[in-house]
Amino acid sequence: MSEKFSLNVNGKAHSVEADPDMPLLYALRGDLGLNNPHFGCGLAQCGACTVHLDGHAIRSCVTPVSAVGDGKIVTLAGLGTPEKPHPLQAAYIEEQVPQCGYCINGWIMTAAAFLRDNKKPTEAQIKDALSGLKCRCGAYGAILRAVKRAAAMMG
Numbered sequence: 026m027s028e029k030f031s032l033n034v035n036g037k038a039h040s041v042e043a044d045p046d047m048p049l050l051y052a053l054r055g056d057l058g059l060n061n062p063h064f065g066c067g068l069a070q071c072g073a074c075t076v077h078l079d080g081h082a083i084r085s086c087v088t089p090v091s092a093v094g095d096g097k098i099v100t101l102a103g104l105g106t107p108e109k110p111h112p113l114q115a116a117y118i119e120e121q122v123p124q125c126g127y128c129i130n131g132w133i134m135t136a137a138a139f140l141r142d143n144k145k146p147t148e149a150q151i152k153d154a155l156s157g158l159k160c161r162c163g164a165y166g167a168i169l170r171a172v173k174r175a176a177a178m179m180g
């Protein structure tokens with residue numbers, strides 16, 4: 026049975042009516058029209074659906090909308106602006122990372138949470154933090170260069 030949920034997304038309050046078990050991803054994309062988090066596997070295996078919940082990277086495809094509570098959600102759209110991009114967004118452009126672009130959301134949102142808590146990470150630490158993400162286009166080398174570039178900007 027549907028219930029009403031208040032979601033704080035990118036600093037704005039939204040009301041969503043949904044089954045409590047509905048994935049947060051569906052609320053973000055279907056109800057709020059926020060299309061940065063993508064549906065990839067739906068099984069917490071690829072990271073395409075990643076958003077931040079109270080600063081932590083979570084996989085919204087397996088997070089029930091009822092589990093969010095008063096938590097603050099940030100999507101890729103809330104990370105930076107065209108005028109003031111997040112260092113990762115700037116680095117992605119500088120390194121010309123995207124091919125099809127489907128995976129970008131997962132890599133940037135996961136790396137953003139990691140870099141915020143880990144200044145000056147080693148390459149091994151970056152690889153470890155991003156090890157659960159997939160890029161079907163195989164842009165792994167460019168992704169690593171971009172994350173290292175952003176780490177240098179943020180460190």
Ligand code: FES
Pocket residue numbers: 063064065066067068069070071072073074075084085086087
């Ligand atoms: S769609 Fe959520 S991890 Fe793949």
Ligand code: FES
Pocket residue numbers: 122123124125126127128129159160161162163164
């Ligand atoms: S750029 Fe296509 S899946 Fe990563």
